[in-house]
Amino acid sequence: MIKLEIDGKAVEVENGSTVMEAANKVGSFIPHFCYHKKLSIAANCRMCLVQVEKAPKPLPACATPATEGMKVQTASQYAKTAQQGVMEFLLINHPLDCPICDQGGECQLQDLAVGYGGSASRYQEEKRVVVNKNLGPLISTDMTRCIHCTRCVRFGQEIAGVMELGMAGRGEHSEILSFVGRTVDSELSGNVIDLCPVGALTSKPFRYSARTWELSRRKSVSPHDGLGSNLVVQVKVDKVMRVLPRENEAINECWLSDKDRFAYEGLNSAERLTKPMLKQDGKWTEVEWNVALDYVAHALANIRNEHGADAIGALASPHQTLEELHLLNKLVRGMGSNNIDTRLRQLDTRADGQVKGVRWLGMKVADLAALQSVLVVGSTLRKDHPLLANRFRQAAKRGQQVNVLHVADDDLLMNVANRLIVKPSQMADALAQVAKALAALKSQPLSKSVADATANIRVSDAAQAIAKSLADKEKVGIFVGNFAEHHPEFSTLYALAQEVARLAGGTLGFLGEAANSVGAAAVGAVPGSKGLCAQGMKSQPRKAYIVFGAEPDLDAADGEATLAALYTAETVIAFSAFKHAASRYADVLLPIAPFTETAGTFVNTEGTVQSFNGVVKPLGDARPGWKVLRVLGNLMKLDGFEFNSIEDVRADIAADLQGFVAGKLNNAIGEVTMNLAPATAGVERIAEVPLYAADPLVRRAPSLQKTADAKRAATAGLAPDVYDNLKLVDGQSVRIKAGAAEVNLPARRDPTLPAGTARVALALPETLALGAATTLTLEMLPVAVTIGHAAE
């Protein structure tokens, strides 16, 4: 520890601390622009110059190491003169356009200019003008305002892992830009908007729509990926205008993924469902809530009476709140059915009976950094979990060995120690190789089922290297991604991952698909031993379906077949915030509130329970889902639906929600029959869920749909051998067949794929017809279609 004095106040700081950190500790504010606690020190803005005893010149507090006995004055005349001098320099070329600047009111330069700037300028020369850049659909630029702090550049290099922005030129002509004409495509790009201390980089979707002082700031939690990023939702006259990160070091730190930040646009979509609707004689009519709910209660009762309760099934989205899923579960079970599932994309549920609890990350998010070696199995890591990927990225910089077993050699923008890239059908075999090699390295026996299954497999060099990495380290984690969870042999992968973790003495974890996957399982919104899973309800069609928050055509693994089942049902009741395909198959559309219009709770992948309140009134006649379910329960005269508040619902789940969830978390799985490498024919499909197609809200966010990621989603990425065999040219479409189904997509050569594979995404209208097909036949189409047009 180092003892020093800041502004006459004694303070003790860790060795290696800076004067800035010491000053923060005693509450002395030192003005700054380029300094940011999460970024490397640049010391370029010079705003934090302070007086240090015995130093011949003012020193930058951000970069000056605290030393024993140091005496620092942060606001002496000497320090202030230096700070004011810097402020004058910053302002001479900064435009006086605050009245039309989106940053106005939340601008560090504006704020500090009040304290450190002059009331008139001594600069009589011409001001600099810098041409704006098109950085894509999310970030708006006014580069004349840039003060060259390089926070955005450092963010790319250090956090996003990709240097998309740089500072070109030199001297007064330096400017921040992307490589000529390129957009900023990182899935974390929006953070540069927060980082920019001036109005040079602002939010494009938010541009000119409100002033910061007109906005109320309300706390919320992101409803998208399993991380549960903490949000500040900014609201003007009952409309969500913008979403910003709410700092939580344990979860999202001070960052947000672009999905968390910009998906709010979907809340204001024209597709919002604002009135209960009934289909009568093939025509939709708006009705009052009591009419709609009466109809629903009767319809469900009729089905139960005529066909038995088992004829009723519920498909719910894991992006819905804990309270909703609890009540839905209660409703379904109360009617006597056990057919409820939230794992709509999980094809393989044969091991459900062997599962000992609710699968989760296996540890705290913040503890990922302490692992020395990790194996990520079957994850489109950067896109599915942008901020978890960043945790690994930062840890990898400090020596964590990140090993990857996946179906595509995606650039994770981090140092990957070893990669094992195989076709989807070979994933289990590949993971088994790791287990086999690890057992040998550790001189430990494999469990019998694994030993039997792996007796004849050959360990590849890559598998050996991964096993060595896991064997050599003490703190090890095996993490199973969404792709593996959606895999037709998920059960095998699960059991093998457990075996690898056991042999390595490490922790098994699941990265977690949706905002409330853990919560859904915890409140039992999964079938259990007696009910049908989502796949079961597809292959054994029910007479009645409750579709809750989901769009099964896009949210289910086999959208096409699920749709077919829904079409044959006698009644389908769709709870949704949006009008969607349900208008074709449902009888009733019930407008429920999205996360911003209801109180609720999400349980994130690390098992943390995060409750939140609505931030705006429900749109139109939309109502919080839990209230609708409560009334429905009452109408159906089911027990246990007497609630006056959301707190009552929570209490109905458990008195201590966090303790309740914690008690359920368990990744253990019992004996599973191994099925290592099924024979396949044709081109294997890599069926990913594109990040901006993953849930109903993000699908309706226009700006995200204009990103490079979204555009690429609707194309077929073909392994080089597949592409070359078809003799395709850039942008040409391919006909993709699976059985009788066929779709056409623009093709592109994707060198990251193993031979004999094609990336053809799930969750898109364009690929719906293919269902969950795992193998494809490809044909060249005679006519070229431009990729840009197809994706627009």
Add this chain to the structure above:
Amino acid sequence: MSALNYGPDAVILKGLTGENWRLKDYEQRDGYAALKKILKEGMKPEDVINEVKKSALRGRGGAGFPTGLKWSFMPRSFPGPKYLVCNSDEGEPGTFKDRDIIRYNPHILIEGMIIAGYAMGIGVGYNYIHGEIWADYERFEEALDEARKAGYLGKNILGTDFSFDLFAHHGYGAYICGEETALLESLEGKKGQPRFKPPFPASFGLYGKPTTINNTETFAAVPFIIREGGDAFLAQGKPNNGGTKIFSVSGHVNRPGNYEIKLGTPFAKLLELAGGMRGGKKLKGVIPGGSSMPVLTGEVMMATDMDYDSIAKAGSMLGSGAVIVMDEDTCMVRAAERLAYFYFEESCGQCTPCREGTGWLYRVIHRIEHGQGRPEDLDLLLNLADNIQGRTICALGDAAAMPVRAFVKTFRAEFEYHIEHKRCQVKTGGYSNAAEPLQMAAE
């Protein structure tokens, strides 16, 4: 070709003709004898450093830091690679001495670097050469090939277990890369933006490894120090100002060029070596240490000796040893304007006071020079210089501020005349090129 005239006291540049730069020529001049002495006698690395300390050799690049002391900062026991870097990015206006070492005596630099590598336990060195002197860069590459073939560079030098390799790296037009940490960034393939210090290169240098950086002339002085002894070198100059120093004399003299003289030689003697004032004109001002250093009046200079301490006492700095001589017909506003433009043009743009301030300085002086000065401009210039100097990441801010302050203070009346009369006081109104004026082509 006849011998090049670097003055009678030359050590580094002694005996050069411009043609005799090859290895065999250098060996005939006792070249590589110092290295052989070290390796044959098994001289200990710390003894090499002590000898350099004894010589009182100070960094010849401009800062004048004691070389032996710098070498002793290098962590000897550091595991893994350490680097030695030579700063031949000579671009300080007025300075052109390193170029003559590289093109006419490259092996003396190579030998000096090998010895430095030996003294500090470093295995790899780089010589960063100014991009504009391409032919000299290529010659240095050739000299490196010769040294490699002769076994002076590479693995197991002269059959010992000491290994050292040396490579040339070229700049491509950025003055700032002469700043040592900008040079390291540039050597890493980045923009040449200086790093904030600490950490210093001795602990975090090239590729984040411990690194020692010296100027070309500094390394070139080392073989003599080892061969003849530190005391012999010190005796060439005066206490605390050991050895000879190459001065690059430019401007209004009859024989611009490099002159290697003993430190402590009177300026008048140096001026005489350079052939005296061109056209017999009167000496008006001298920048004694490269364009970044404060300008002094002719009278002050004529009473000053050429060594670190004497020039400091006179109010300037010896810097890189670039002596820019200006005669009575030179417009000091125009001279200041050109230098201000240079620093504006060469500011790397990284930190605020320099990025924004150098342009402001230049524009104000430009206005004054062009008859649009305002009475308050001179105080503004002095205040801006104060707001830049000492507030920046590297010394370029100081380098931009110091000449402006010195020109305004030393020749204030001339600036005031410009502002008041909106024209120049001196009759040429410019750079006073009396010697060989280039006539405009006939209309």
Add this chain to the structure above:
Amino acid sequence: MSLLSALAKQKIDRELTKYPADQKQSACMSALAIAQDEHGWLSNELMDEVAQYLGMAPVAVYEVATFYNMYNLKPTGKHKVTVCTNLPCALSGGVDAAEYLKHKLGIDFRETTADGQFTLMEGECMGACGDAPVLLVNNKRMCSFMSKEKLDQLVEELKK
């Protein structure tokens, strides 16, 4: 399609041998110089290729190319003539030499003659102040003591 010739790549590979294997970026400046020698200027496509060759972010290459002033970010005349006009040179005729060339070629700094033969640039210190006036032809050829006669000769020579 590669814009860099096999010979250029060979030269870059030689530069790469100077640096540790994990520090390929160190060859960025020489690679850009080699690329420019071959193509006359650095197009975006060329910089992109250098970035790929060295495993760098394209914008990092662009930073380098725009930072050092001997790189040409747009096409120049066949002969780019850069005259030093810095103070020490100016005191010995540097500015006069530049003015003479401007007049002779009929162009100002940063302009190219109509026949595409010459581009004139103002240079900063080349480290050869004792030889003033000095100029560079296409970055790599330095011409010293450029009197009126020598300038005339040079222009004649280059025109051929």
